[in-house]
Amino acid sequence: DQQVKQNSPSLSVQEGRISILNCDYTNSMFDYFLWYKKYPAEGPTFLISISSIKDKNEDGRFTVFLNKSAKHLSLHIVPSQPGDSAVYFCAAAHGSSNTGKLIFGQGTTLQVKP
Amino acid sequence: GAGVSQSPSNKVTEKGKDVELRCDPISGHTALYWYRQRLGQGLEFLIYFQGNSAPDKSGLPSDRFSAERTGESVSTLTIQRTQQEDSAVYLCASSLVLSTDTQYFGPGTRLTVL
Structure with a gap:
């Protein structure tokens, strides 16, 4: 039972354009969402997060949007840069339980072409 | 400072053998996770x-x-009588306290069970 789904395994965009990565979840108990970025042969690194009390969180070129009614979140990268090429994982948690247990999606491989 | 380290980076084993994977968390991190x-x-x-x-x-x-984890230091993940479906990348993460958004990941151990 995949509680967090990233339905697009890959995405290719041109440098300077917007990258939009999508994530859907099924468990309405999730109240905290995160995006991690992973380069080959490295562990994932935390990118940005959002609590369910908000619908948007912005950090530089990265913005995460949360649509609770649709159980959907997205990561926008503007403008995209070649160094953004990596695998992006969406993750969810019962933040209020503070267990640290993250449920991850399958990942989306982003390629930003120069 | 040093990040989370894992060893070995790669492990190939035969079905039925036991394997032990090691994780060294960031010094001072009280929480440690395996994925x-x-x-x-x-x-x-x-x-x-x-x-x-x-x-x-x-x-x-x-x-x-x-x-197992000894105090707030090294952790080992042991898989007994390995099966082919155990083949995966095993990732360790640590955080200062139990948390959902500040987990720092190691590079992982790629386990292949033949």
């Missing part, structure tokens, strides 16, 4: 340790899997 990523799938939570509290073992897939 695995099978091919084409997202990261799957296995277990976490928080200080001297009882670990949360709810993600361990079978009784062939076990993990």
Whole structure:
């Protein structure tokens, strides 16, 4: 039972354009969402997060949007840069339980072409 | 400072053998987590340790899997009688306290069971 789904395994965009990565979840108990970025042969690194009390969180070129009614979140990268090429994982948690247990999606491989 | 380190980086073993994977967390981090990523799938939570509290073992897939942590230092994940479906990248993460957004991941151990 995949509680967090990233339905697009890959995405290719041109440098300077917007990258939009999508994530859907099924468990309405999730109240905290995160995006991690992973380069080959490295562990994932935390990118940005959002609590369910908000619908948007912005950090530089990265913005995460949360649509609770649709159980959907997205990561926008503007403008995209070649160094953004990596695998992006969406993750969810019962933040209020503070267990640290993250449920991850399958990942989306982003390629930003120069 | 030093990040989370894992050893070995790669492990090839024969079906039925036992393997031991090691994780060195960031110094001072009280919480330590193990995840695995099978091919084409997202990261799957296995277990976490928080200080001297009882670990949360709810993600361990079978009784062939076990993990130990000595104080707030090194952790080992042991898989007994390995099966081919155990082939995956095993990732360790640590955080200062039990948390959902500040987990720092190691590079992982790629386990291949022949």
